[in-house]
Amino acid sequence: MTDYLELDLQLFAEDKKEPATPRRRQMARERGQIFSSQDLVSAVSVFFAVIALRLGFQHTSDLIAKRSVEIWSSLPPPEPTIGWAVAVLRDVFGLAATASAPVVAAAALFAFGASVAQVGLNFRPALLAPDLARINPLAGMARLFSRRSLETCLRSLVKVAIVSFLAWNTLRRVWPELSALVIRDLVSSLGLIKEVLEKVLLNCSVFLVFTGILDYVYQWWEYEKSLMMTPREIKDEMKDTEGKPEVKAAIRSRQRQLARRRMMQEVPKADVVVVNPTHYAVALRYKIESDPAPVVVAKGLDDLALRIRRIAEESGVYVVEDPPLAQALYRAADVGEMIPEELYQAVAEVLAYVYRLSGKTPLEGSLR
Structure with a gap:
């Protein structure tokens, strides 16, 4: 009975308390197991969208004013037709796309840059191959109701609530001016809309940067925790690695270099x-x-x-x-x-x- 208890305690002592080895990290990366903060990516995206909005506003407002005059001058024709309606809608959507393109492009570009800065370029074609385990309904339900998923959902709800409050608080302060847009000319209306958008996005981006930094630290901590190893795993990895011919050759070469x-x-x-x-x-x-x-x-x-x-x-x-x-x-x-x-x-x-x-x-x- 004593021997059994000693063995049982030894098994329980095998906790994952050792830092991950370089080989463990490399294998995790090859499997696509990397850490990154999407909150930080969102924060960077919104922040640079504000900068793009500020820098490109004059050109965008001139373009909107010019194209709006052209569009509204054609309204209404003597005999409205489907072709005319399609042309107007095409012009309106084209104007919206052209006006928002610099902001969207800046947000997308810096979001990509923030992702690469965190994890580097880690394109693994093998991960794109079909895997039945990924579409297993039972496994999917288990992931959906896992502790991690519930924590992520709760954090997202809290962030949405805070961002909504910040946006509402900003709009509440300028609501009298916004309600008077109908009596303003187009250029001054665009200027006011730009100022309001800047305030809303800037307030939200400051909050998102703060939460992004916290989320990055948390994701890093969870990632490091998931990679930790037991002493037995480290020993097994060393035996497996040192048993490979190429590793043995590298070790011998290194030993010869040191001896020389x-x-x-x-x-x-x-x-x-x-x-x-x-x-x-x-x-x-x-x-x-x-x-x-x-x-x-x-x-x-x-x-x-x-x-x-x-x-x-x-x-x-x-x-x-x-x-x-x-x-x-x-x-x-x-x-x-x-x-x-x-x-x-x-x-x-x-x-x-x-x-x-x-x-x-x-x-x-x-x-x-």
Whole structure:
């Protein structure tokens, strides 16, 4: 019974408390699981619609005034016909489309920009393929009455109520002026309508920006929470990832790069570099107080040999050309290993030569 309780508690301990790994995030993105705030998109759209309305109003009002005069001057004809009515409607709708085009275009463009800024371009053709699971009525009903759907519906109702109140409050203050539009000329009426629209949209956009920022933070928090992993999931992912040939190759390549970088950092600490002048290079270190025998701190072939030689020359390390010894050292010891006994005499002669050049006291007895 005790064993059963211990196992049960361990299972309950597997909570999703670990941050998502890069692979988990990439897989979620490939499935189309991304986060974005539609409230923020709406706020940006409305805000730039106000700016477009302000900037393009003069041109739009002139266009409306001109086209309105043309339309109304044709009313009514001596004998109204269906063709005449269609032409008038076409002119009216064309005028409305032309007048609203800059505002609609600005709103759409910046809405698209706000979406891309949040999630980037994440077009996945695979998500467009038919999937019966998406049209499952039972699953659809479950999503419709889920906690998330109810929360979204409630937030939307609250936002609609607040936006409606802001619009009503703005219109209430200017209602006397709006009621006098019938006695105003066309140009002044358009100016008043523009001012009212600006006030309504600006008040609403300020509120939407505030709620959009809050919604963005909330969506990010929910998204991060949905991607969190258990320690077991992280371990399983590591096993699965590291077992792939391409990942193993990448890890080995990275390890070789790090080892080579550390090796190159040891070249300036060497006492001598034995070369063959372009194909082989072996850097040796010998500290009598810590090394029982000379140690190979770096070695390389061809391009790597040239790099070792260049670093040695730049660091003031002596470079000695001895092709047979360079080849023998390269084959006899790896980086970090001491040279074999059969090379003691040859290396001792090289070190003695280096010490004579540098003016150091020759080493005694260690390599004899």
